Amino acid sequence: MKTILLFSTLFCSISIFSQDSLSILFIGNSYVSTNDLPTVFKNLTQSKGDIATVDSKTNGGFTFQSHVNDLVTFQKIHSKPWDFVVLQGQSQEPSFPYGQVNSSTLPYAVRLSDSVYANAPCSQVQYFMTWGRQVGDPQWDSINTFNKMNKRLRDAYLRIADSSKASVSPSGPAWKYVIDNHPTINLFSADGSHPSFAGTYLSACVFYSSIYQKSPVGATYSGSLDASTALILQEAAALTVLDSIPTWKLTHFDSLVQVDFTYNSTTGANEFQFTSSSSYYTQDLIWYFGDDTFSYEQNPVHQYMFNGTYLAELIGSGVCGSDTVTQFVIVETTLLYNNKINDLKISLLPTGSIELSSLPLNFDIKSVKLTSTEGKSIPYSFTFNNNDSVELLFNQNGVFFLSYEEHGKIQFFKRMFKPF
Secondary structure, eight states, X not given: OBOTTTHHHHHHHHHHHOOOEEEEEEEESHHHHTTTHHHHHXXXXXXXXXXXXXXXXXXXXXXXXXXXXXXXHHHHXXXXXXXXXXXXXXXXXXXXXXXXXXXXXXXXXXXXXXXXXXXXXXXXXXXXXXXXXXXXXXXXXXXXSHHHHHHHHHHHHHXXXXXXXXXXXXXXXXXXXXXXXXXXXXXXXXXSSSBOHHHHHHHHHHHHHHHHOSOOTTOSOOTTSOHHHHHHHHHHHHHHHXXXXXXXXXXXXXXXXXXXXXXXXXXXXXXXXXXXOOXXXXXXXXXEOSSSOEEOOSSOEEEOSSSEEEEEEEEEEETTEEEEEEEEEEEOSXXXXXXXXXXXXXXXXXXXXXXXXXXXXXXXXGGEEEEETTSOBOOOEEEEEETTEEEEEOXXXXXXXXXXXXXXXXXXXXEEEEOO
């Protein structure tokens, strides 16, 4: 669940009291096998009180295309419904020219991710965003320094993830942070390409934050590192990942469903266009506008009756979980309605019927609607008791909504409850 104001507090409380068990398959090459990254990640995870079941398929120098052409890779992918499958290309390939990446890297990365989803639709693909070499790659000016190569890898992996409906584990940006701020910590092995144990440990911390969306700070496992160095690397991973979850396209492990929305005033008054930017949901979206009204439309237009601040909520759900996002909507306009509307009185009588009194001028009973919480119309009959009141008779019990429309716009909307 995403909330704008309370997210960090909720996130911390969940992290403290929950234990999460996940299965992760690492598919890559020597950047994964060096220092046995999957086991370091597993040990780190266990020391944080969570559980990771890991497996790997790593061949030295393998590209995404190499894995696509290797039957064993697909056997690993299809061996069980993994929670996460990590995919990594050869260390240089995503940093090459765009045309070369588009023809020799991107299609094969997408084919691997498609295979993951075909095996288990609720699995998540996460790309291992690796780092630039210590002095870059001298064969091409655009990647002949660490910073140049690191940025090319960052941009390429984000583009690949976007094409695959996947996320990234941003080791490269975390490496840059440590190199810039803690240059005495050597993340590279002697070849200036593969990781030292500190580099592997930093990547494991980044994976922990990316997959579990928790901070690795406080992990008691540090391998061969001293406690102070391990803490620096833990903090670097948390800073890189948890402050930029949308940048890395991360989705919480209990739900692939992602919902979000924008809104804007359509008339300069109190009518708003709500626009969903959601994915992976398979059931109807549900909007709650904060004024006891709701909608099942994809992109509804909603009119608020009164000035004020409303908490609008969008809920999406599907076979891979559910997600909720809320935003505050501020309505600061002069209302355009006959003041008589606001004086209308609504009473639930002891008999179970509804009485409407102080009726507005030109009141039209045919514009009164009763609606269930499922959005279905509730039939009713009516009786005018005098010139200023009408009684509605109906059989629906429980929660329902009463609305009145005038001049093509809803003039009031009230949530009511009729006891059984």
